[in-house]
Amino acid sequence: MVLRREVCNFQEIAVGNCGYLLKTGLMSLFVSFILNSQTKANSIPSDIVNDFNQINSVSRLSDISADGWRFKTLQALAEKYNCVNLSSENTSFPNQSLTRYEFAARLNACIASINRLIINSEFNLINQETLTALERLQTEFSEELKIFDNRVNLLENKVDKLENQQFSPHVELEGEVIFAVTGVVGKQKAGNTNKPINDNLVFSNRVRLSLESSFTGKDKLQVRLQGSNTPELEDVTGTKMSNLGFDGDDDNEVELDEIEYRFRLGKQTRMTLYGLGGGLGDLVPSINPLFSGSGDGSISTFGRENPIRRQGGGVGIGISHNFNNAVNFSLGYIASDADDPNRGIFASPNGAIAQLTLEPSKTTAFSLTYVYSHNNLNTGTGSELTSDPFNDQANSITANSFGAEAAWQLNKTITLGGRVGFIHAETEDLPTDANATISTWAMLLTLKDISKEGSFVGFVVGQPPKVTHNSFGKVFEDKNTSLHLEAFYYFPITDDLAITPGFFVITNPEHDNSNDTIYVGTVRTTFTF
Numbered sequence: 001m002v003l004r005r006e007v008c009n010f011q012e013i014a015v016g017n018c019g020y021l022l023k024t025g026l027m028s029l030f031v032s033f034i035l036n037s038q039t040k041a042n043s044i045p046s047d048i049v050n051d052f053n054q055i056n057s058v059s060r061l062s063d064i065s066a067d068g069w070r071f072k073t074l075q076a077l078a079e080k081y082n083c084v085n086l087s088s089e090n091t092s093f094p095n096q097s098l099t100r101y102e103f104a105a106r107l108n109a110c111i112a113s114i115n116r117l118i119i120n121s122e123f124n125l126i127n128q129e130t131l132t133a134l135e136r137l138q139t140e141f142s143e144e145l146k147i148f149d150n151r152v153n154l155l156e157n158k159v160d161k162l163e164n165q166q167f168s169p170h171v172e173l174e175g176e177v178i179f180a181v182t183g184v185v186g187k188q189k190a191g192n193t194n195k196p197i198n199d200n201l202v203f204s205n206r207v208r209l210s211l212e213s214s215f216t217g218k219d220k221l222q223v224r225l226q227g228s229n230t231p232e233l234e235d236v237t238g239t240k241m242s243n244l245g246f247d248g249d250d251d252n253e254v255e256l257d258e259i260e261y262r263f264r265l266g267k268q269t270r271m272t273l274y275g276l277g278g279g280l281g282d283l284v285p286s287i288n289p290l291f292s293g294s295g296d297g298s299i300s301t302f303g304r305e306n307p308i309r310r311q312g313g314g315v316g317i318g319i320s321h322n323f324n325n326a327v328n329f330s331l332g333y334i335a336s337d338a339d340d341p342n343r344g345i346f347a348s349p350n351g352a353i354a355q356l357t358l359e360p361s362k363t364t365a366f367s368l369t370y371v372y373s374h375n376n377l378n379t380g381t382g383s384e385l386t387s388d389p390f391n392d393q394a395n396s397i398t399a400n401s402f403g404a405e406a407a408w409q410l411n412k413t414i415t416l417g418g419r420v421g422f423i424h425a426e427t428e429d430l431p432t433d434a435n436a437t438i439s440t441w442a443m444l445l446t447l448k449d450i451s452k453e454g455s456f457v458g459f460v461v462g463q464p465p466k467v468t469h470n471s472f473g474k475v476f477e478d479k480n481t482s483l484h485l486e487a488f489y490y491f492p493i494t495d496d497l498a499i500t501p502g503f504f505v506i507t508n509p510e511h512d513n514s515n516d517t518i519y520v521g522t523v524r525t526t527f528t529f
Contacts, residue, residue, distance in 0.1 A: 083113030104144030189238030190509035219263035226257035281309035283318030283332025299502035312351030382465025389436035417444030478511035
């Protein structure tokens with residue numbers, strides 16, 4: 001809250017130096033209007049002006065009598081501009097005299113009222129004699145008026161202090177409920193199993209309850225509970241490529257799913273701590289956020305984010321710094337077994353991430369990502385070989401991963417996006433060290449506000465992670481190429497209810513053209529409260 005200082009020198013008004021009232025150009029216009037459009041009807045009585053021009057400096061030490069020019073001038077202004085509420089006991093004019101401070105209080109109220117006329121461009125109500133009279137009064141009572149100015153400053157400081165101290169810790173309950181009807185169509189499971197895919201519809205759900213608290217107003221502690229019975233479709237199709245972006249099956253048993261605490265180290269720097277349920281991708285920005293949410297983004301795991309950012313989850317720490325509005329640099333570390341006293345926070349499986357995010361304009365964004373992981377190759381989106389390209393012979397696998405992502409908003413409706421990722425995996429415990437290269441890419445397209453504000457259509461075309469080179473042997477390279485083709489439509493019915501029908505196709509599942517194409521469709525309904 002900011003209180004306006006009402007005391008302002010009217011000579012400064014005329015020349016445009018009172019910056020918080022009017023801009024220079026407007027004041028020049030105002031003075032020109034006054035000097036060229038005076039009418040006697042708007043004048044202060046001439047006898048008051050004549051008396052006013054005869055000022056005795058000794059009068060500065062005495063009270064203001066009712067028959068003096070100062071009293072009559074202010075009374076005339078009060079009646080003309082209604083700048084003193086005569087019905088108020090504290091501001092009415094007495095019959096005999098006022099102290100200098102009582103007079104200054106009424107003068108200050110009158111100045112404030114005329115200020116408002118100036119701000120509202122009601123110049124025709126003010127003339128040069130008014131300005132001259134007020135300027136002389138303001139000069140004579142400058143010391144008394146300063147008292148009011150100082151009191152306003154003191155009050156502003158107290159208000160600011162109270163606003164900064166008024167926050168109190170609190171806890172809020174938020175929730176999200178997903179209901180989904182899902183079907184899978186295909187001939188046989190991937191992997192030469194000769195087992196058919198059951199063409200059944202499944203009704204499943206996921207419930208999340210979050211307790212969110214803040215201790216300072218600039219931090220957030222979130223404790224999330226979750227219960228779900230949404231199956232991982234790899235059990236039905238034989239490939240992780242078919243997994244939904246909101247799956248997880250614990251027979252609807254409510255479990256502690258996530259503990260997260262975010263706070264600021266400064267205006268530009270934020271820290272994030274995960275006591276449970278963190279992921280590397282949660283510690284860095286997303287430049288295609290419409291795809292990343294499990295409840296309102298892509299319906300597939302692959303479509304939500306670059307798979308290289310999915311190498312690890314558990315306990316973690318991250319720091320994010322904004323160099324300016326266009327440049328962000330983020331670091332993060334995740335350990336899966338940090339709660340195990342026999343292993344600790346630095347034992348594998350673990351992962352670390354660094355990302356530079358650039359937003360050179362409001363319509364373009366880029367990110368460059370590096371990930372280091374140890375025994376954390378399983379991204380949950382690629383072929384079986386990408387999770388273990390060395391035939392289960394290595395117990396220590398390190399990976400250096402590199403990714404790039406871009407987003408370009410062509411107009412208010414259309415946004416293009418794209419990403420690539422490369423993983424270089426190496427063994428550390430085999431007699432002859434082996435290495436493998438894994439690649440992935442995707443193109444994204446968003447059409448916003450289709451038929452309703454807040455809705456959008458998303459398209460994903462990409463290649464799930466694929467082993468393109470393996471020194472361990474050609475047999476452990478993926479032979480062909482799978483494509484992921486997806487479309488979904490996020491439609492908000494109300495602020496708290498949205499429905500997302502979606503469909504995606506996996507060609508050559510497991511990067512093997514001997515496997516039959518798999519089709520997955522779902523209708524996801526999301527309630528939030």
